[in-house]
Amino acid sequence: MAETPIRFGILGCATIARKLSRAITLSPISSLYAVGSRSLDKAKKFAAENGFPPSAKIYGSYEAVLDDPNVDAVYIPLPTSLHLKWAVLAAEKKKHLLLEKPVALNVAEFDRIIEACEANGVQFMDGSMWMHHPRTAKMKEFLSDSKRFGQLKMVHSFSSFAASDDFLKNDIRVKPDLDSLGALGGLGWYCISSILWAADYELPKTVTALRGPVLNEAGVILACGSSLQWEDGKTSTFHCSFLSNLTLDITAIGTKGTLHVHDFIVPHQERAASFSAASQTGFTELVSGWVPLPSQHVVTTDLSQEACMVREFSRLVKRIKESGSKPETKWPSIIRKTQLVLDAVKESIEKGFEPVQIGD
The missing domain is CATH 3.40.50.720 (NAD(P)-binding Rossmann-like Domain)
Structure with missing residues (x-):
């Protein structure tokens, strides 16, 4: 049946x-x-x-x-x-x-x-x-490996696309009465969620928006960035923009390894997605190359993400x-933490880029 x-x-x-x-x-x-x-x-x-x-x-x-x-x-x-x-x-x-x-x-x-x-x-x-692509689980395996990656020290996430003139005038994501969060909500959500994902959803202590956000005439964010700081010394930065070429990057750096992914929100191909992992890398004797070389990993899937x-x-x-x-309570918990950080970034922008403490 x-x-x-x-x-x-x-x-x-x-x-x-x-x-x-x-x-x-x-x-x-x-x-x-x-x-x-x-x-x-x-x-x-x-x-x-x-x-x-x-x-x-x-x-x-x-x-x-x-x-x-x-x-x-x-x-x-x-x-x-x-x-x-x-x-x-x-x-x-x-x-x-x-x-x-x-x-x-x-x-x-x-x-x-x-x-x-x-x-x-x-x-x-x-x-x-x-979050549901099998590549994401494979990348998490690397980040969780204390021998290959070590302890997380820094994450950088970038999400952007170059919006058309029509988008910048008429899309709901630039209208304050429809989607007042603009690029911070539409693209920054991904950046924040990827940073928290890499940090095992440990909330940062403080969030400080970066100077120089771009807003449209209605006050909606078209581009912005922020830094995040944890009590144990971890840091992260992100940038999101409707004004830059299509870029969807995560770089996570640990004490022993580095993860790079260049298409984390939408893979270059629907059925295959890749990432690179470097572990305990250094220079060759004459500083003419790296050793060992970063490894390239391709994860295939029968279903789109x-x-x-x-x-x-x-x-x-x-x-x-x-x-x-x-x-299942996992998803609401993850999502709430993402929203908390997003709120803090927005608050920091509104307060003239002052650090904002994260609370539960």
């Missing part, structure tokens, strides 16, 4: 929802069941263009998706300013929640979303796809539905 898939409803027809529609189709334990938009015609067009089966439900409102008793889980790719309202309502309707990042405008909003999820026993996860994410989320939902398990 075929396994019963988790039935997804999608709220909205954002561009990123095209990618997730495909991922839901590729995931072996998930199915596209419903889509809702404020425009019924737009929802019909979206379903027709993105692989929805003929049996899919097409709704002219978000509420209708949440009211459908056959929808198990919802994916919400709406602007960040709308997350609190629709995420809380989805949880109250007992819908498991896959929420696009950044998950909230601040940690207070995020806490309200999680309170609703916990009160209604629904699973929560954000849309950070790179977004399909891996949907599969993992669906697995957690199935466990709750079929076995009565409690929702």
Whole structure:
């Protein structure tokens, strides 16, 4: 007997929802069941263009998706300013929640979303796809190896793309009433999450925004950076920008090794992703080269990273539905820490680049 898939409803027809529609189709334990938009015609067009089966439900409102008793889980790719309202309502309707990042405008909003999820026993996860690529687990194995990598000392993360003039004028990510976090939310979220990932999710003690952020006329961040400091001496820096060439780097440096990855958010290729690892490296006798050379590692996958994410989320939902398990708390914990650091960066910018203490 075929396994019963988790039935997804999608709220909205954002561009990123095209990618997730495909991922839901590729995931072996998930199915596209419903889509809702404020425009019924737009929802019909979206379903027709993105692989929805003929049996899919097409709704002219978000509420209708949440009211459908056959929808198990919802994916919400709406602007960040709308997350609190629709995420809380989805949880109250007992819908498991896959929420696009950044998950909230601040940690207070995020806490309200999680309170609703916990009160209604629904699973929560954000849309950070790179976390679910098998390469990420392989890289973590290297960082956790005390003999090859040693103790973490420094992380640098960079996320940027050169946005078009149209994007910089009209995209929701540059509109203060829709996504007021701008590049800090849209790209900095990835940088912060990668730094915390490398640091085993130990929060830094202080966050200090770097001088020289670029803001548009409406005050939305187009480019910015920050440094993070831990009590044990670890440090990190990141930069995120809508104004620089496509670059998606992580460099993690330990006492014995170094990790480099150049496409961590979206791999150069869908089914194969690489990273380099150097361990106890030095110079040759005449300082004409390195020894030993960094090793190159390629990790293949049968599913795209977004399909891996949907599969993992669906697995957690199935466990709750079929076995009565409690929702996995790992993801809300990780996401909250990311939001805390993001809030601190924003606060530091607003305070004239003063250090901001991180609290729980």
